[in-house]
Amino acid sequence: MTKLEKLSPGSWHYQMMAEVFPDLLRPSDALIDLYEGGSPVVALSPDLVRSGGLGNFFQKYPERFINTGLSEQNTVSMAAGLATTGAVPWVSGMSAFLALLCNEQIRMDVAYSQQPVRFLGHHTGLSFGFYGSSHHATEDIGVLRPLANMTIISPSDDAQQYAAMMASRDHDGPIYYRTGRGRDPKIYEAGVEFTIGKAHEHFKGTDVTIIACGMPVHPALQVARKLNAEGHSVGLLDMATIKPLDVDAVLEAAGRSKTILTIEEHNILGGLGSAVAEVMAENGSKARLMRHGIKDEYSLIGPPSHLYRHYKLDKDGIEDIVRLLLS
Structure with missing residues (x-):
């Protein structure tokens, strides 16, 4: 891009990016509908217009978009x-940098004063694959969950992400959305209901109840269907809102099931499993708890599919774990 050229929907540089980075994540749909519905949306991105899924919003409303360049911390403060x-700012950035590199700015500039900033942390968990541990966001929930006033949501597919973003309209304070690469298999139909702080129950189970969020929900759903068809009783809760946690749903499942299994594309310390463990311990739950995810280590490097298989976050791996618990 030449020194004098601006990044505009009609520029050659933008068109090139549109071909290389199509809007896979689809947050543009929700941002457009929020803005056209009266919300004073302003989108910001540290030079990740297309790969962050904001290309369509930028193309339609370039005056409501700020490309801040590669300066994530400044972006949050802006x-x-x-x-x-x-304004209601929506900041899109890579999860590993948005949550970890910008933690101080999120803590002091946003959460402390309870500003209505929405963070779209994309390429979370292991989805960056070969980019390595520096780009894998496996601690983002753990560093953001203790921040007062912070809401954390981990949608499991595009339809749920859209619904979760639309649910932000009347929400006070900041929200962190934890999303993948936009290639997540479909789970929900368009128009699915979403309430911040409420789990989506797929099955009730008395043997094992799986509580999952984000990417692992789809393979967990496949496993639950298969094992229930065999005569087992396996429940599944999609705990998309990690903070505030749906305490009633956790306690109801723990009161009915012998075992609770949490599954997350995250370190088992500080994430969904830790949140569920806190609720169960404080309420004297007698159910057994097993937390499944990445075991307090820096993640390996490789294609995402291989990493999911290695960490038993794919269908076969989750099935092995649930069968072990059933036995």
Whole structure:
């Protein structure tokens, strides 16, 4: 891009990016509908217009988009400042950098003053594959969950992400959305209902209840269907909202099932499993708990499919774990 050229929907540089990075993540759909519905949306991105899924919003409303360049920390502080003017800023960035590199700015500039900034942390978990441990976001829930006023949502497919973003309209304070690469298999139909702080129950189970979020929900759903067809009783809760956690749903499942199995594309320390463990311990639950995810280590490097298989986050791996618990 030449020194004088601006990144505009009609520029050659933008068109090239549109071909290389199509809007796989689809947050543009929700941002467009939110803005056209009256929400004062402003989108910000540290030079990740297309790979962050904001290309369509930028193309339709370029005046509502700010490309901040590769300066994630400044982007968060800019969003906090915009929020004080009445805008609702949406910051899109790679999860590993948005949650970890910008933790200080999120803590002091956004959460402390309860600004309505929405964070779209994409390429979370192991989805960056060959980019390596520096780009794998397996600690983001753990570093953001202790922040006061912070809401954390981990949608499991595009339809749920759209519904979760639309549910932010009347929500006070910041929200962190944890999303993958936009290649997640379909689970929900368009128009699925979503309430912040409420789990989506797929099955009730008395032997094992799986509580999952994000990417592992789809393979867990396949496993639950298969084992239930064999005569077992396997429940499944899609705990898309990690904070505030649906305490009633956890306790109801723990009161009915012999074992609770949490599954997350995240370190088992500080994430969904830790949140569920806190609720069960504080309420004297007698159900057994097993947390499944990445075992307190830096993740390996490889294609995402291979990493999911290695960490038993794919269908076969989850099935092996559930069968072990059933036995």
